[in-house]
Amino acid sequence: DGGITQSPKYLFRKEGQNVTLSCEQNLNHDAMYWYRQDPGQGLRLIYYSQIVNDFQKGDIAEGYSVSREKKESFPLTVTSAQKNPTAFYLCASSIEERPSTDTQYFGPGTRLTVL
Amino acid sequence: AQTVTQSQPEMSVQEAETVTLSCTYDTSESNYYLFWYKQPPSRQMILVIRQEAYKQQNATENRFSVNFQKAAKSFSLKISDSQLGDTAMYFCAFMKHHTPLVFGKGTRLSVIA
Numbered sequence: 005d006g007g008i009t010q011s012p013k014y015l016f017r018k019e020g021q022n023v024t025l026s027c028e029q030n031l032n033h034d035a036m037y038w039y040r041q042d043p044g045q046g047l048r049l050i051y052y053s054q055i056v057n058d059f060q061k062g063d064i065a066e067g068y069s070v071s072r073e074k075k076e077s078f079p080l081t082v083t084s085a086q087k088n089p090t091a092f093y094l095c096a097s098s099i100e101e102r103p104s105t106d107t108q109y110f111g112p113g114t115r116l117t118v119l
Numbered sequence: 120a121q122t123v124t125q126s127q128p129e130m131s132v133q134e135a136e137t138v139t140l141s142c143t144y145d146t147s148e149s150n151y152y153l154f155w156y157k158q159p160p161s162r163q164m165i166l167v168i169r170q171e172a173y174k175q176q177n178a179t180e181n182r183f184s185v186n187f188q189k190a191a192k193s194f195s196l197k198i199s200d201s202q203l204g205d206t207a208m209y210f211c212a213f214m215k216h217h218t219p220l221v222f223g224k225g226t227r228l229s230v231i232a
Contacts, residue, residue, distance in 0.1 A: 037219055046210060046224040054217065062219065094164060096220075106152065106216050110164035 007031065008111035010095050015116045017082065017089065025080045025114045027095030034099060036078035037108065040064060041092040050093075053078055082116065090118045121146045121213050125223035132201045133231050139186075140196045140226050142211030149173075152214045153187065153194045158225075159207040167209070170194065198228075206230045 008029045017023045027036065035054045039047040049062030053072040067086025072078055078097075082089045092115050096108040122145045132138035144153070155167040170178045170187050177185050182199045198205055208227050212220040 035217075039222075044224060046222040047220070048222075049219045052219050092162060096164075106214070107154070107166060107169055108214075108220055109166065110156075113162050113164075 008095060008097055008109060010093075010111040010114050012114060013112070015114055017116060017118050019118065020084045022081055022083050023116070025082070025093055025095075025116070027078045027080065027111055028076055029097045029111075030076060031097060031099070031109070032075070033097035033109075034075070035097060036072070037096040037098075038062075038068075038070065038078070038080045039094045039096065041094060041113075047094065050080065088118075089116055091116060121148075121151075121215075121221045123211050123213050123221055123223040125209075125211055125226050127226045128224075129227045129229070131229040131231055132198075134201055134203060136201055137197060137199045138201055138228065140198075140209050140211075140228065142194045142196070142223060144192050144194065144211075144213050146192070146213065148215055150216070152216070153185075154212040154214065154220070155183070155185070155194075155196045156210045156212060157205075157207045158210065159204075164210075168196065201230045203230050203232060 011026045037052040038050040041047050048064050050068050051070040053059035069081045094113045095111040098108045124143045151172045153170045157165045157167050168178050168180045184197045186195045208225045210225045211223040214220045
């Protein structure tokens with residue numbers, strides 16, 4: 005089955021703890037993205053990567069870190085520096101090889117709750 | 120920076136009727152892409168329809184169609200023959216090639232039997 009997987013579906017974090025959200029795709033897509041969704045806020049970009057071993061900050065990168073060691077994987081770490089991490093996190097990917105195919109597809113999301 | 124505005128936080132429509140969701144955007148670019156995504160209660164983001172700015176013809180996908188007015192920077196979504204399964208949040212989004220999406224805040228659509 006081709007697609008984008010995110011794990012876990014639900015994640016609970018204690019104060020001061022770092023947690024890592026997984027995002028994997030087997031679509032051979034070049035670019036991957038992390039978005040955060042809060043009620044009434046739409047989706048906001050955290051980080052994105054267009055090529056292995058390279059990534060760029062989005063609008064709300066503070067308190068988050070990422071890596072892109074493999075084309076298929078783009079994990080997001082929520083650090084203790086993120087003051088309000090409770091949110092729904094969505095990963096997306098796109099092929100980007102030409103404009104006619106440049107469309108982002110999303111994983112099922114991870115709900116993170118701080119205890 | 121690009122911005123996307125959805126002015127209708129909530130809408131409702133009777134089953135089998137037609138509803139139009141509004142979206143406006145602000146950009147100085149001439150080549151870009153516009154999208155409507157649907158997020159049902161499962162929270163999975165599903166692509167509904169895609170429009171390329173250089174194409175004058177409005178995109179259609181079965182019961183979903185758009186009214187793209189480039190000069191007015193308007194990109195509305197029309198849902199015909201509304202079904203209960205269309206109940207969802209709908210997000211309008213803007214993108215230049217090789218850049219992330221910029222989303223509006225969404226419109227919550229309820230289809231009433």
